[in-house]
Amino acid sequence: MPEGDVLRLTAARLDAALRGAVLVRAELRWGGLGDIDLTGREVAEVVAYGKNLLVRTTDGWTVHAHLRMEGRWYVARTGSPEAEGRAPRVRAVLASARWTALGENLGMLNVVRSRDERRLLGHLGPDVLADALDVRAAALRLRDAGDGPGVSVSEALLDQRRVAGIGTIYAAESLFARRTDPWRTVGTLDADELAALLLTARRDMTVAVMHGLEARESRVHGRLGRPCVRCRTAIAVRQARRPPEERPIFFCPRCQAPQPGVSRSV
Incomplete structure (x- = not known):
């Protein structure tokens, strides 16, 4: 999409x-x-x-x-x-x-x-590319809107009711850039961590807007089985969201490994 x-x-x-x-x-x-x-x-x-x-x-x-x-x-x-x-x-x-x-x-x-x-x-969250984006407010909405803080952060990023404009590419790429486990529940991330994810997605999208889609850099998205650019572990993929709205999220099992004691969405 x-x-x-x-x-x-x-x-x-x-x-x-x-x-x-x-x-x-x-x-x-x-x-x-x-x-x-x-x-x-x-x-x-x-x-x-x-x-x-x-x-x-x-x-x-x-x-x-x-x-x-x-x-x-x-x-x-x-x-x-x-x-x-x-x-x-x-x-x-x-x-x-x-x-x-x-x-x-x-x-x-x-x-x-x-x-x-x-x-x-009116049901949509703020546009991640809006000139006047209030990043902290958007981060709090990313955590709390939609179905609440119990869903995975990857699913929250895809939920247009929380923040509008992010899809599978920028969800995966921002999570990888921040070394965030995609299946960690969004409620376990603080506002600063969520703001950093949004700013990363916004930065990468802005590059594409300014320089064209050929300027997109894919480090995990679409790279199933290929070596991670950081640690050489094979890139994996898992589905976020439930059928029929499931979407693929590519990630590095090592760089984005689960943190002990931190809740995950299953």
Whole structure:
């Protein structure tokens, strides 16, 4: 599933294409949204919140999209073959006279008044990439929100109700960087330790936003069986969360070994 850095890069690309432009084509191929006509409206901005994309118009409407596992947005020059968007996988088309943004395989699509965005996002924790992130408050929410402090720290990092934007890549990488046992219960970590995890994820995601996804550095994620870059122990993987929402967390069994006497989620 695309993580917060992907959404930031996607929002920046769409914002550059559509901000200040009037929509000459707007097709929302999703359930009851087909009758909503946004043509003639001016795009105020395109922003990301966690794993959510928000296209806002100057007259107070918001198109909200979530990519889920396979979704993506791309931009093509209006009038080009790439901008036609006739394939069934294209679920949204928003076009100015110059550029067309197309959403493929989207996992969620809504249209609401911008003042009502909280109906869609109010259950989420703070965006880990927010400019004004209160790290200590986010750390306390990471510990206490959702299902409480008894779950594993890896599961807490993946829980968007606690903090929005972190997925399997940055959960695994931040836990590895801090030498934290992924299955330790989140309630056994103090606020400073949790803040350090969030700041590590935020730093790594910011690098990807600034320099592109090719700047991502994978030290454990996707490296099953390969030697740890620190101790040469074979990297392992275990599932966090319960079916059908389980997600793989890669880790080093030695560098991130359980601490004696510290409770773990099983």
